[in-house]
């Protein structure tokens with residue numbers, strides 16, 4: 001099914017059924033997911049849930065973008081964005 | 085609520101075979117999996133509508149066999165569920181993210197089958213966005229059916245880089261170059277020994293043919309020494325035979341081998357007096373790849389069943405595992421890095437060593453300049469190395485090896501990665517609130533308050 005989107009920092013990002021948030025963000029050209037307290041970027045790295053470097057905030061909860069399947073209408077942001 | 089006797093953690097080939105085997109001999113088994121699909125990293129399933137560039141025929145057939153046998157047993161699967169550890173009461177802690185809660189399970193047995201992680205040596209800039217592991221690029225290709233876009237560089241060591249290059253070529257975007265620390269052509273005798281492993285050799289040759297057909301430059305005996313941001317692109321410096329080459333690329337896939345993902349795991353407990361009995365299966369026991377993982381899943385299941393039923397212990401590892409081990413040894417010799425300078429020895433002081441805590445090579449150097457060389461544990465506690473959210477998965481080996489180099493003239497034993505990581509659970513970051521809610525089910529928090537700790 002096509003035409004589905006989730007919200008990344010206020011913008012609609014399309015995804016295909018079953019696709020991870022990381023895959024959809026990559027397709028949308030988003031490579032930095034935000035910055036940690038040291039100023040380093042959260043980004044996709046290992047793809048298997050091991051590095052914890054791809055954290056994003058999904059409807060208020062911290063989740064690995066590489067593990068989390070995109071769902072229509074999800075609100076996704078940087079870890080530092082806090083709860084919305 | 086399930087009344088499973090055994091929980092298998094991880095639905096890759098070893099976990100699925102272990103679950104199938106245990107179910108066939110009559111145990112009530114359940115399997116938990118962090119993703120929403122079965123197969124693990126090796127058999128990552130494509131999303132709907134992404135069929136192009138699917139897995140090679142041989143591996144597809146293996147997957148179908150594993151899946152069909154598994155499906156036949158009607159084993160309950162809990163997706164979106166991560167393993168946290170085994171607590172002091174011997175209860176298995178899992179976080180069911182679909183339900184948004186932590187559960188404590190009493191089990192007779194646990195099979196831990198959480199696979200491998202890639203080794204990545206630090207190079208200046210390895211932690212920048214656009215740089216991932218080569219395996220990370222590979223699982224993404226399996227999932228999406230698309231090659232990473234733009235100019236892509238693959239760099240590091242070992243046969244996986246060639247496999248990823250070939251897959252990218254098949255999906256229409258061959259990498260701009262393949263930088264390999266070893267030189268397989270320099271070890272012809274070892275190459276000939278691969279004839280004893282025809283399936284492996286055939287696979288390797290198919291990949292190599294794709295690499296040649298797509299005219300991918302294969303720089304052997306070469307290293308990426310640094311990566312810098314250059315506008316929207318990444319500037320890479322490559323060293324080969326004392327000469328520097330620069331390339332501007334969009335994406336980089338790094339890979340220096342694989343190792344067990346055994347960080348923070350409970351130890352194996354192999355007596356029927358232990359509750360639960362814990363066995364490890366597949367790459368998290370010994371990183372040998374998918375084919376050995378299947379055999380090892382069956383072996384681990386047999387072992388667990390024997391312990392639980394009080395029968396004599398099964399005899400060692402089986403032939404398939406030994407064979408793969410020999411093949412892996414051959415490949416390691418074939419791809420042995422050229423030159424005898426450790427890639428860690430040439431890292432600049434600014435190079436990030438532990439990304440989660442932003443600790444650099446220079447930070448470790450100043451810790452190691454104390455009069456008495458520090459132990460791994462001291463470096464962790466005083467220097468915060470391997471303290472972060474990845475639990476040392478990507479820095480503990482490198483930090484331990486670099487400490488050994490920095491303290492080369494010390495009489496003490498060189499530190500090991502385990503000295504840095506220790507045996508800590510939870511295996512994954514989880515909030516105290518969620519754990520407390522699990523411990524006192526009556527005070528359970530509403531879903532939206534159950535949350536992981538911030539990684540920072």
Ligand code: FES
Nearest residue numbers: 045047049052066
């Ligand atoms: S990319 Fe490593 S945990 Fe997601």
